[in-house]
Amino acid sequence: MPLDEIKIGGMGASRRRVEDNRFIRGKGNYVDDIVLPDMLHMEILRSPVAHARIKSIDVSKAWDTPGVRLVLTGEMMAARNLAWMPTLSYDTQAVLATDKVRFQGQEVCAVIADDPYIAKDACAKIVVEYEILPAIVNPLQAADPASVLIRDDKENQPGNKVFDWEIGDKAGTDKAFAAADKISKIELHYPRTHPSPLECCGSIADYDRATGKLTVYMTSQAPHIVRAAVALVAELPEHQIRIVSPDIGGGFGNKVPIYPGYVISILASILTEKPVKWIEDKTGNLISTGFGRDVYLKGELALRKDGRILGVRMNTVSDHGAFFSDAQPSKFKIGLMHSAFACYDIPVAHMMSTGYYTNKAPGGVAYRCSFRVTEAMFFQERMVQAAADDLGMDQAEFRRINFVKDDEFPHRTAFGFLTDSGQYGKCLDIGLEAIGYKNFAKEKAEAASRGRLLGIGISTMTEPLGAGNSREYDILGIKMFDSAELRVHMSGKALLRTGAKSQGQGHETTWAQIVTHELGIPAEDIVVEEGDTDTAPFGMGTYASRSTPVAGAAVAMVARKIRAKARKIAAHLLEVSEEDIEWELGRFYVRSNQDRGVTIQECAMAAYSNMPDGMEPGLENNAYYDPPNLTWPFACYIAKVEIDPETGVWDVLQFVAVDDCGVRINPMIVEGQIMGGLTEAYAMANMQYITYDEEGNCIGANYMDFLLPTAWETPGFELYEVVTPCPHHPIGAKGVGECATVGGPAAFVNAVMDALKDKGVRNIDMPLMPNRVYEALTTGNDVYGMPPVRVGN
Amino acid sequence: MTSLYEEISTPPAGDVPVRRVTINVNGQARTVDVEPRLLLAHLIRQGLKLTGTHTGCDTTNCGACTVLFDGRPIKSCTMFAVQADGHKVETVESLASASELHPIQEGFKEKHGLQCGFCTPGMMMAAKALLERNLNPTEDEIRWAISGNLCRCTGYQNIVKAILWAAEKMRAESK
Ligand code: FES
Ligand code: FES
Numbered sequence A: 001m002p003l004d005e006i007k008i009g010g011m012g013a014s015r016r017r018v019e020d021n022r023f024i025r026g027k028g029n030y031v032d033d034i035v036l037p038d039m040l041h042m043e044i045l046r047s048p049v050a051h052a053r054i055k056s057i058d059v060s061k062a063w064d065t066p067g068v069r070l071v072l073t074g075e076m077m078a079a080r081n082l083a084w085m086p087t088l089s090y091d092t093q094a095v096l097a098t099d100k101v102r103f104q105g106q107e108v109c110a111v112i113a114d115d116p117y118i119a120k121d122a123c124a125k126i127v128v129e130y131e132i133l134p135a136i137v138n139p140l141q142a143a144d145p146a147s148v149l150i151r152d153d154k155e156n157q158p159g160n161k162v163f164d165w166e167i168g169d170k171a172g173t174d175k176a177f178a179a180a181d182k183i184s185k186i187e188l189h190y191p192r193t194h195p196s197p198l199e200c201c202g203s204i205a206d207y208d209r210a211t212g213k214l215t216v217y218m219t220s221q222a223p224h225i226v227r228a229a230v231a232l233v234a235e236l237p238e239h240q241i242r243i244v245s246p247d248i249g250g251g252f253g254n255k256v257p258i259y260p261g262y263v264i265s266i267l268a269s270i271l272t273e274k275p276v277k278w279i280e281d282k283t284g285n286l287i288s289t290g291f292g293r294d295v296y297l298k299g300e301l302a303l304r305k306d307g308r309i310l311g312v313r314m315n316t317v318s319d320h321g322a323f324f325s326d327a328q329p330s331k332f333k334i335g336l337m338h339s340a341f342a343c344y345d346i347p348v349a350h351m352m353s354t355g356y357y358t359n360k361a362p363g364g365v366a367y368r369c370s371f372r373v374t375e376a377m378f379f380q381e382r383m384v385q386a387a388a389d390d391l392g393m394d395q396a397e398f399r400r401i402n403f404v405k406d407d408e409f410p411h412r413t414a415f416g417f418l419t420d421s422g423q424y425g426k427c428l429d430i431g432l433e434a435i436g437y438k439n440f441a442k443e444k445a446e447a448a449s450r451g452r453l454l455g456i457g458i459s460t461m462t463e464p465l466g467a468g469n470s471r472e473y474d475i476l477g478i479k480m481f482d483s484a485e486l487r488v489h490m491s492g493k494a495l496l497r498t499g500a501k502s503q504g505q506g507h508e509t510t511w512a513q514i515v516t517h518e519l520g521i522p523a524e525d526i527v528v529e530e531g532d533t534d535t536a537p538f539g540m541g542t543y544a545s546r547s548t549p550v551a552g553a554a555v556a557m558v559a560r561k562i563r564a565k566a567r568k569i570a571a572h573l574l575e576v577s578e579e580d581i582e583w584e585l586g587r588f589y590v591r592s593n594q595d596r597g598v599t600i601q602e603c604a605m606a607a608y609s610n611m612p613d614g615m616e617p618g619l620e621n622n623a624y625y626d627p628p629n630l631t632w633p634f635a636c637y638i639a640k641v642e643i644d645p646e647t648g649v650w651d652v653l654q655f656v657a658v659d660d661c662g663v664r665i666n667p668m669i670v671e672g673q674i675m676g677g678l679t680e681a682y683a684m685a686n687m688q689y690i691t692y693d694e695e696g697n698c699i700g701a702n703y704m705d706f707l708l709p710t711a712w713e714t715p716g717f718e719l720y721e722v723v724t725p726c727p728h729h730p731i732g733a734k735g736v737g738e739c740a741t742v743g744g745p746a747a748f749v750n751a752v753m754d755a756l757k758d759k760g761v762r763n764i765d766m767p768l769m770p771n772r773v774y775e776a777l778t779t780g781n782d783v784y785g786m787p788p789v790r791v792g793n
Numbered sequence B: 001m002t003s004l005y006e007e008i009s010t011p012p013a014g015d016v017p018v019r020r021v022t023i024n025v026n027g028q029a030r031t032v033d034v035e036p037r038l039l040l041a042h043l044i045r046q047g048l049k050l051t052g053t054h055t056g057c058d059t060t061n062c063g064a065c066t067v068l069f070d071g072r073p074i075k076s077c078t079m080f081a082v083q084a085d086g087h088k089v090e091t092v093e094s095l096a097s098a099s100e101l102h103p104i105q106e107g108f109k110e111k112h113g114l115q116c117g118f119c120t121p122g123m124m125m126a127a128k129a130l131l132e133r134n135l136n137p138t139e140d141e142i143r144w145a146i147s148g149n150l151c152r153c154t155g156y157q158n159i160v161k162a163i164l165w166a167a168e169k170m171r172a173e174s175k
Helices: A060-064 A074-079 A116-124 A139-143 A170-178 A223-233 A260-272 A282-288 A373-391 A395-402 A424-435 A437-449 A507-519 A547-574 A600-609 A667-686 A739-755 A770-779 B040-047 B103-110 B120-133 B139-145 B157-174
Strands: A040-046 A052-058 A068-073 A084-086 A092-094 A107-113 A127-132 A161-168 A182-190 A202-208 A213-218 A241-244 A276-279 A295-303 A309-319 A348-356 A453-462 A482-488 A494-498 A526-530 A581-584 A587-590 A593-599 A620-625 A634-644 A649-660 A718-721 B019-025 B028-034 B066-069 B072-075 B088-090
Touching: A040 A116, A040 A260, A040 A282, A052 A074, A052 A107, A060 A068, A060 A116, A068 A074, A068 A116, A068 A260, A084 A223, A107 A116, A107 A260, A139 A309, A139 A348, A161 A170, A170 A295, A170 A309, A170 A348, A182 A373, A202 A260, A213 A223, A213 A260, A223 A241, A223 A260, A260 A276, A295 A373, A309 A373, A373 A395, A373 A453, A373 A739, A395 A424, A395 A453, A424 A437, A424 A453, A424 A634, A424 A649, A424 A718, A437 A453, A437 A634, A453 A739, A482 A507, A482 A547, A482 A600, A494 A507, A494 A547, A507 A526, A507 A547, A547 A581, A547 A587, A547 A593, A547 A600, A547 A620, A587 A600, A593 A600, A634 A739, A649 A667, A649 A739, A649 A770, A667 A718, A667 A739, A667 B157, B028 B040, B066 B120, B072 B120, B103 B120, B103 B157, B120 B139, B120 B157, B139 B157
Parallel strands: A040 A276, A213 A241, A309 A348, A494 A526, A649 A718, B019 B088
Antiparallel strands: A040 A107, A052 A127, A068 A107, A084 A092, A161 A348, A182 A295, A202 A213, A202 A276, A295 A309, A453 A634, A482 A494, A482 A620, A581 A587, A587 A593, A634 A649, B019 B028, B066 B072, B066 B088
């Protein structure tokens, strides 16, 4: 009897998670749980102002505090050439400020003491004298040639512009617009927000002078990149650096960059020769670490009467804060914004992008997204909705006629990406059926009779995951591949290590399932380890939904290498030639006699005890996987909302999610990812944003201003699945972690706009807080920009 | 100085004011000298080395630090250790017995009620407080009871299912 793959925890099994066993017992091992002997504690003094010249810093009182071991200033860092560090986007970022502070919350001093309370006390005793400069809090101000120069530390930086970037066919697009029956235009802002994992960032640096070895336990989604960067910045030999990412309390992109706190804790450990722990507080996390979004768009669609889109124009202006520290592939200045419109068959497109420095926190991380695809898909779906309305066409029909059809793959998008597979129309049909689209007019009329406004919002999109192929994708020159290493022990139990790093995605569970699928070893016999650069193979880490597309593929490939060797061993054990052997899950057998066979476990034993003559003993291997292309999951999200016109409050009556992420390794975990992602989408549409007042004070510096939805507000989600396997991925998977966060926001916003359609309102920028909806309803005007700082009108 | 002295005989250092408190933690009386400003969450984590209780925000917003205080769920980052003198504190470490998981723990695993696990201990303690006074909660009652606990990963739907699962099991067991 062949093995039952689901029973042994293979692909497709909703296997319960291995990591839960420690988490539900309170036995997780997060960075703040780690205590090393003689460990010191570090606290960072941050700038209270957004833009100022530092006139003087007096740290004497801090030094005098009993229990203080070290006080670090920018000047002391500069003496060691560590006052500035490179960012992941070829810019520089201050570690501790020397000349100026450039955003509120910037790191100014650090105190290292016996106890965190003492370190905090001592920080409060540091006196810094600032000469206040005007603060620039949006790109419009930054672009003004008369405005103050933020990055006067840089040579050849005449203004506040970070980059100009352009892609697509300008002349062709102009022609398409000239030939259009109608041009639909919309201006949008995707507000600044923050990934805000529940656990903040932190590190424990432990430098051992005797051995010269530096060990850093830290909250990193990409420990190997950190190792490479530390080797460069701190000029330490790479083989003497060990980065360990223990359990991580959520990442969502926030834990990809290298933050000043990590670097300072490393120097502090080198200087004190003791382990130094730094644990950021929530305000520190929200005001200084990688934010997401903050992009303005002018978008235009050239339309034909019958509803076909003839061309796309996008013009983006983005706010990067004080340092250009976006974590993204180096070739693409505004990430993969040009993945917009990939699910639509559009002949031609053109995009211009400009980025600016402002006196705001640096970042622009991929917040649960593959490098700006969240903005791309939001802009796309808002433009599509506006165009359908402008043409007076049904929003679902408009999408359907512009979709790339199932038989048109591979498809080259207007911006040049190659998509490979999908069933877009089918996903839309399932979604419309589930939401009751046909009966909606009746429902809407019924609600109107109760004085309520109903709306349906659709968001359909395919987004690029799995960066990348190494021809096009690198970070700081390091190509974006990934890796896996598999050791099968004598008894057929196995140890798997990858270069990815789970932050809640459940790799310890799912990676084993891939091995089970390839080798038939029961999942419970496989241990998965990640996050320790001394033991894990080199990998680029986990973000941008790239783990399943890249590391997951490496897992399948290394298991196949193991199987190839086991086949040779099986031939030897069965005394037949390799060609006469067949494989079924977990077992090789002789083609002519199915009863004569050996299990993978028997092969493993023989690899250590009875290998064929001339064969290298053992059963272990590794694989580095460089994907041939990106993967392209598709999603259709549909929201039905009801607005109370007396208050502007809107409720989600129903939400339908149809996801096609290819083959699902563990359906339970996939669904968990989708529900979590939709909740973040709901948060951004509704309440979760960061803004700044005119002086550059951050509004959104704690969970009283920066709102995360609780169980009470969060709506329920209905999930549906379609499976179109990825043609180039070894197990047909496409990745899913971010789809819902990327595609979700437009569904909510489109639904509210649909409800307001008759009121003459075309756009309310996120967050759609009740007061903004109410304002639009009562005035009939659009609501543009962020509360409370309005830009543009 | 905020050092903690587990040994009653250890003298406090220097001129820092300390107070001796006795707290019943997970059924065991613990006597410690603490600086009056020390937060209960920090005593639990650093002093008593019960690191299952997490701190996410330090500002009473996230609920990762939720423990039971005389049976009621409280946010331990918002209480001083000295306020717990003479009281009973239960942390996530008290849920499982040596051989058996608590039904709430089983429910969270069974229904995929956690991802990164950071909110989970606080979430489970809030759930325990609910189920101790209401073994037959509605979905709304559950959502309300855990509305002081943020989860950034799951979207709550599976947490609600996990608690319903636990309630059902506990009802069956109590029959
Ligand atoms: S740490 Fe106590 S509520 Fe967040
Ligand atoms: S599981 Fe990550 S915060 Fe809840």
